[in-house]
Amino acid sequence: MRRLLVFLKYPTPGRVKTRLAASVGEEAASRLYRACVQLTLTRLHALRRDAVICVDPPDALERTRAWVGSGWALRPQRGGTLGERLAHATSAAFMDGATRVVVIGTDSPWLTAEAVDDAFAALGQADLVLGPTEDGGYYLIGLARPAPAVFADIPWSTSTVYQETLAKARALGLPVQTLPLGYDVDRLEDLQRFVAEEGARLHGSALLRTIEGSIQNRKSKIQNALA
Numbered sequence: 001m002r003r004l005l006v007f008l009k010y011p012t013p014g015r016v017k018t019r020l021a022a023s024v025g026e027e028a029a030s031r032l033y034r035a036c037v038q039l040t041l042t043r044l045h046a047l048r049r050d051a052v053i054c055v056d057p058p059d060a061l062e063r064t065r066a067w068v069g070s071g072w073a074l075r076p077q078r079g080g081t082l083g084e085r086l087a088h089a090t091s092a093a094f095m096d097g098a099t100r101v102v103v104i105g106t107d108s109p110w111l112t113a114e115a116v117d118d119a120f121a122a123l124g125q126a127d128l129v130l131g132p133t134e135d136g137g138y139y140l141i142g143l144a145r146p147a148p149a150v151f152a153d154i155p156w157s158t159s160t161v162y163q164e165t166l167a168k169a170r171a172l173g174l175p176v177q178t179l180p181l182g183y184d185v186d187r188l189e190d191l192q193r194f195v196a197e198e199g200a201r202l203h204g205s206a207l208l209r210t211i212e213g214s215i216q217n218r219k220s221k222i223q224n225a226l227a
Helices: 018-024 026-043 045-050 058-068 082-095 113-122 161-171 188-198 206-226
Strands: 002-009 051-056 073-076 100-104 128-132 138-143 176-178
Touching: 002 026, 002 045, 002 082, 018 026, 018 188, 026 045, 045 051, 045 113, 051 058, 051 082, 058 073, 082 100, 082 138, 100 113, 113 128, 113 138, 128 161, 138 161, 161 176
Parallel strands: 002 051, 002 100, 051 073, 128 176
Antiparallel strands: 100 138, 128 138
């Protein structure tokens, strides 16, 4: 049985997209994150029967349900650190009967259902699958068996997350397969890149309108500062 875990933060201003907020403000960053989540779930709609949305903070579960709709299964994230939350969620998925577990976040709205299917397929040849990001993290991790230790003592939110996870997996004797390089939408430059690469596919979407508005607002602020 396949299980897709979608890690999601409730979009409270000041608690999401903090690096992006430095450029566009906390309210705009929250709107952008909300739009990224909505696009991600739209693209993964075909996989929703295999999916569980893991919500942080836990007390935002009902607010998230009202937001994303009743078609998605939701569970609260458990644990003090990201590593603890990942370990708990993946272990619980295996205890529920899953034989292949893939975890993604909601910071990579370019990710498609086909790419997630490829990750599940790769777990037929490897115990662990990783999708690295350009900033040294990863946008996806997949497991063919429980391995909570792979999440322990990782320096989260640093440029060494991917390499240290890879080293830990190898130390644990887990065969690893790597997916194509990706990126997180964490900065204004990432938003501009995303629009440039996928603008045609995003035409008319809420995410594109939100991105364009935030970029234009940022330009206006810069112009006013220089005036």
